[in-house]
Amino acid sequence: MDCLFCKIVAREIPADMVFENDACLAFRDLNPQAPTHVLIVPKKHIDGLASASLDDDLQSLLLAASEIARQEGIDRAGYRVVINSGQQAGQTVFHLHVHVLGGRTMAWPPG
Numbered sequence: 341m342d343c344l345f346c347k348i349v350a351r352e353i354p355a356d357m358v359f360e361n362d363a364c365l366a367f368r369d370l371n372p373q374a375p376t377h378v379l380i381v382p383k384k385h386i387d388g389l390a391s392a393s394l395d396d397d398l399q400s401l402l403l404a405a406s407e408i409a410r411q412e413g414i415d416r417a418g419y420r421v422v423i424n425s426g427q428q429a430g431q432t433v434f435h436l437h438v439h440v441l442g443g444r445t446m447a448w449p450p451g
């Protein structure tokens with residue numbers, strides 16, 4: 341399958357890894373939208389949130405987000421966790437991923 345994030349999981353494409361466990365892998369976004377911008381992906385290919393099921397490791401993704409926020413030192417000031425789901429939400433890579441953004445004040449509502 342020609343999937344960018346599967347290739348990063350397989351170490352076929354380099355990435356700046358920051359966290360890994362049995363279920364997921366996290367690396368810095370190539371085009372960061374905040375001083376800290378990390379992507380967490382399940383090691384197993386899932387197209388997006390709409391394709392995820394109870395068997396998938398969704399809990400691991402969110403627990404990894406809070407662990408990474410602590411590791412990056414953004415947990416006390418606050419950070420944002422985002423899943424863009426589908427085209428209108430801005431999903432461009434169709435392998436489920438969680439954005440962890442922090443290090444600056446965030447606006448609401450999001451753009």
Ligand code: AMP
Nearest residue numbers: 355368369370371424430431432433434
């Ligand atoms: P989304 O728009 O929610 O699908 O997010 C995809 C994200 O992947 C974007 O923020 C991109 O900047 C990021 N991205 C694309 N290619 C790479 C890559 N090779 N390494 C790290 N991040 C990437």
Ligand code: ZN
Nearest residue numbers: 343346385435
């Ligand atoms: Zn994939």
